[in-house]
Amino acid sequence: MTYQKLRKFTEIFGAVCGGLLISVPAISQTAVAQQPTSATPQQSTAKINPCPSIFYEEPHNSRVIVPQGCPPNALTQRLANQGLLPTARTTTSSPYQAGVGGETPQAGATTLNPCPRIFYEEPFNSRNVVPQGCPPNAFSQGQQPQGNISSQGVPVTPQSSTSRTTTTQTPSASQQQAxxxxxxxxxxxxxxxxxxxxxxxxxxxxxxxxxxxxxxxxxxxxxxxxxxxxxxxxxxxxxxxxxxxxxxxxxxxxxxxxxxxxxxxxxxxxxxxxxxxxxxxxxx
The missing domain is CATH 2.60.40 (Immunoglobulin-like)
Known part of the structure; x- marks a missing residue:
């Protein structure tokens, strides 16, 4: 009887130890599976330089207007001095093209100055017609048919009209052209x-x-x-x-x-x- 009890105790003890050995890898694998995966590093967003150096190198230096907020290059400075730049420009991260490669600017990106001061400086003052809605310059006063000046929506006093007409009806020889x-x-x-x-x-x-x-x-x-x-x-x-x-x-x-x-x-x-x-x- 003692031998049988010892044998049965040995079998039970062996079964318990075997079960423990089998469950240990399973518990390890479950713990590993439940570990959170490392977060993927967030990709950094590259910052665009709004004023690249190419705007200040030829041929872009003399052909491309720089974006608003950038130091003016040769073309931007020249057009600004002549009053030909738009009065307002929307700040964008894209270059503001001016005659390079035939790019067309997006609609609504610019607001043109309808009456640039170049129309009132020589030689344009006596050679160019101002756009409709602008104060007439010397050429507009002398070349427009009588009564058409008022259609531009700018009142003209008789004194200034007479004065300007008198000076532009007989242009000098330097103003003549073929x-x-x-x-x-x-x-x-x-x-x-x-x-x-x-x-x-x-x-x-x-x-x-x-x-x-x-x-x-x-x-x-x-x-x-x-x-x-x-x-x-x-x-x-x-x-x-x-x-x-x-x-x-x-x-x-x-x-x-x-x-x-x-x-x-x-x-x-x-x-x-x-x-x-x-x-x-x-x-x-």
Whole structure:
């Protein structure tokens, strides 16, 4: 009996020890499985330099306007001195392009100054027509038909009107210029095809005929039956320089093709085109 009790006790003790040995790895694995995984390090967000050095290297130094808040480069400083920069610019992290690679600025990114002071400085004061709604300069007073000045919405006193008209009716020899081209008119009227070869939107206006309109980059528009004499004004909405090239159409009589390109020299910049009753075309 003693032997049987000892044998049974040994079997029970062995079963208990075996169970403990089997459960230890399982408990270890469960503990390991319940350990939280290490958090993935959060990716750092790279900060963009709003004023990269490329804006101050050629050709960008003389062709690209820097973003608002950056030190001005050569082009920005020159346009600011001439009053051609927009009066307000929305601060963005993207570069503010001006005639490089044909980029078109986003709509609503700029607000143009409708009456830059360059229109009231020589030689533009006596050669350029101011946009509608701006105070007339010397050229506007002398070239507009009688009664059209008031359509620009700016009252003019008789004294200043008489004074300005007297000084601009007989321009000096230095203000005379040869026509850029000549076109044969049809009953005193001309068709004008505007071809915008720039990548920027251009604002144009036929003075006394149309309101200011926009012409998208790489597009064209036909203006038909315009009575002469007439003045057409141009302005790139990104503040860049504009080269205007008029040429009589070889396909259609009485049509003037006007190509708008990006200009890199301030001397080439054109703000207005004048078509006389004899078909002579002048650029200013």
């Amino acid at each position: 026509p850029s081209t000549t076109i044969a008119l049809a009953n005193g009227k001309v068709d004008v095809k505007l071809i915008n070869d720039t990548g920027a939107r251009v604002t144009y206006q036929v003075i006394g005929d149309t309101e200011a309109r926009s012409l998208e980059g790489k597009s064209n528009v036909m203006l038909q039956g315009i009575s002469t004499p007439v003045t057409v004004t141009f302005q790139r909405e990104d503040g860049g320089l504009l080269l205007v090239t008029p040429q009589a159409s070889a396909e259609q009589s009485g049509m003037l093709e006007v190509t708008l390109n990006e200009a890199t020299d301030l001397a080439q910049d054109t703000k207005a085109m004048r078509i006389q009753q004899n078909g002579s075309v002048f650029l200013n």
